[in-house]
Amino acid sequence: AQSVAQPEDQVNVAEGNPLTVKCTYSVSGNPYLFWYVQYPNRGLQFLLKYITGDNLVKGSYGFEAEFNKSQTSFHLKKPSALVSDSALYFCAVRDGGGGNKLTFGTGTQLKVEL
Amino acid sequence: EPEVTQTPSHQVTQMGQEVILRCVPISNHLYFYWYRQILGQKVEFLVSFYNNEISEKSEIFDDQFSVERPDGSNFTLKIRSTKLEDSAMYFCASSKAHSNTGELFFGEGSRLTVL
Numbered sequence: 001a002q003s004v005a006q007p008e009d010q011v012n013v014a015e016g017n018p019l020t021v022k023c024t025y026s027v028s029g030n031p032y033l034f035w036y037v038q039y040p041n042r043g044l045q046f047l048l049k050y051i052t053g054d055n056l057v058k059g060s061y062g063f064e065a066e067f068n069k070s071q072t073s074f075h076l077k078k079p080s081a082l083v084s085d086s087a088l089y090f091c092a093v094r095d096g097g098g099g100n101k102l103t104f105g106t107g108t109q110l111k112v113e114l
Numbered sequence: 115e116p117e118v119t120q121t122p123s124h125q126v127t128q129m130g131q132e133v134i135l136r137c138v139p140i141s142n143h144l145y146f147y148w149y150r151q152i153l154g155q156k157v158e159f160l161v162s163f164y165n166n167e168i169s170e171k172s173e174i175f176d177d178q179f180s181v182e183r184p185d186g187s188n189f190t191l192k193i194r195s196t197k198l199e200d201s202a203m204y205f206c207a208s209s210k211a212h213s214n215t216g217e218l219f220f221g222e223g224s225r226l227t228v229l
Contacts (some may be wrong), residue, residue, distance in 0.1 A: 043118070043205055043220035044157070067202065090157060100145065101170055102218065105155040 002027040002095045005107035006073060011082045013112055019109045021076040023091030033074040034092040034102065044090065061085070064091055081112045116140045118221035120206050126227045127196055135191045135224045137206030146189045147218060148181065150174075157205070158184040163189065196228045 002024045013019045025031055032051050036044040048059025053068045065076045076089060088109050092102040127133050140145050149161040161171040163181055175226045178200075180192045189208075193200055203225050207218040 003120075028160040041222070043222040044207075044218075046217040046219070049217055091155075094197075100162050101172070103159065104149075110201040 002031075002103045002107035004091050004093050004103055006089075006091055006108045008108050010109040010111065013110070015083050015112050015114050016080050017111065019076075019078050019081040019085070019112070021089050021091075021110060023074045023076065023105060025091070025093040026072065026073050027075060027093055027095040029095050031067075031072075031074075032094040033065075033067060035059065035063070035074075035076050035095075036088065036090045036092060036101055036104075038088040038107070040087075046081050047076070054086075081110075083112045083114060086112045105108075116219075118206055118208055118219050120204075120221035120224050122224055123222070124225040124227070125153070126229065127169075129198060129228055130195050130228055132192045133196055133205050133226060135193075135206075135226070137189045137221055138187050138204065139189055139208030141187070143208035143210050143219070145169075145209045145211070147179075148191045149205045149207065149220075150202040151205065151222075151223075152199075152202045158161070160191075161163075193226075196226075196229050201226055201228045 005024045034049045038044050047063050048057050050057045050067045057112040058064045061080050089106045090107045091105040094102050121136045144161040149157050151157045159172050161175045162169045179195045182190050203223040204220045205223045209218045
């Protein structure tokens with residue numbers, strides 16, 4: 001069975017500082033990994049994905065994520081946080097071996113303060 | 115920009131009543147999904163639908179649930195006899211291709227409250 005862990009319920013960072021939101025995964029086959037963001041009272045918005053290729057993936061709004069196979073991690077990063085980045089972030093995984101469901105983590109609330 | 119739309123945004127119902135949640139996926143998408151998010155908990159997969167049939171479903175998606183694509187644009191989730199524990203935000207999503215190569219586009223959700 002596939003699973004995702006987001007070990008931090010909340011991450012606080014000052015505006016202008018780099019941010020990291022952590023994610024680790026478990027799948028039986030090759031992982032297909034995704035990050036989504038949820039603003040209050042809104043649906044989930046796609047940020048970026050890793051399917052294959054370069055381990056550093058760049059996505060929307062200046063976010064990037066690094067796939068690390070040995071550590072089974074896919075941490076979300078941004079070099080300089082903005083207050084407007086404050087939202088709920090979900091990591092998701094799909095087993096590349098079959099099926100088409102995404103399994104989401106529990107989410108990490110990012111709070112960026114002035 | 116095309117988007118997934120869901121109605122109603124919020125529905126309150128009595129336990130045991132039937133509920134239908136409606137979704138209009140993005141027009142050229144082929145795969146459709148329902149997920150739910152119980153308050154404060156993670157987003158859970160319910161069902162995926164392709165070529166007019168269920169392609170995968172979770173253990174949550176029991177006989178109380180059904181999905182349908184009644185016409186060329188709508189995709190519905192029916193809960194036959196609601197229970198208190200069905201209270202959640204229900205998200206519809208669609209994708210052009212399998213979610214491993216194409217990202218899912220989500221609607222803004224329908225909040226279901228069962229009393």
